[in-house]
Amino acid sequence: MNIIEEESFKYIESKSDGENLLLLHGLFGALSNFQGIINAFSKDYNVVVPILPIFEMPIREVSVTGLVEHVIAFVNFKKFDKVHVLGNSLGGHISLLYALAQPEKISSICLTGSSGLFESSFGSTFPKRGDYEFIKTKTEATFYDPSVATKELVDEVFDTVNDRNKAIRVVATAKSAVRHNLADKLHQIEAPTLLIWGQDDTITPPFVGEKFNELIENSKLHFVPECGHAPMMEKPQVFNEILYEFLASLKAKA
16 A cells, blocks of 8 residues: 555555545554555455654654644544554554543544553663664564564664664654553543554553453453564454454444
């Protein structure tokens, strides 16, 4: 799929018939992170992946709030009535904030390795620029199987960290995410919510998935064994089966 650029938005869209499935990537995320979902669901759903403008927004506006406002504007621009929203890592956090802001536009929520309650990323210090091995180790630690961290993926993260403008924005966004803890707001979410968690996630460990499950009333939690922070990348078949069953059950109820 080609990237579409319209007004202030960049995105890909399958333009399929069916309900809208909106995918939101994480802080170091890319469109390729969702390739397995795009391939599996584009036949039955209109799969849409906006590129979050983490590196394009004015520095003063860089925050999870600014990113949520971008998603709200994008959904309005596309004139979508309702969306199934799915987010990984920071994308999950933005999905929750979007659902809280626009409850009437949400069909369902799917969170995988979501921030919003607790996350451990680079620890207390940002990595030294130029330290490729450190970045490689940290990127591999995202997954249970380090081989999922391809050279292309490591290079992408390395380039982000070594671009001073991007690095400042990563830090600003991460700090904003920590400030926007959602523990006292999750009880307000009424949309059916699916939680797909890597059993071996070290960034948002299993207890985080359990806490989301406890605080979001209408939620179901699935653990994926031998899997880290990005189940849709590391265990795409298992992930897609769980998601397909969840969405199919909502269709059946409707």
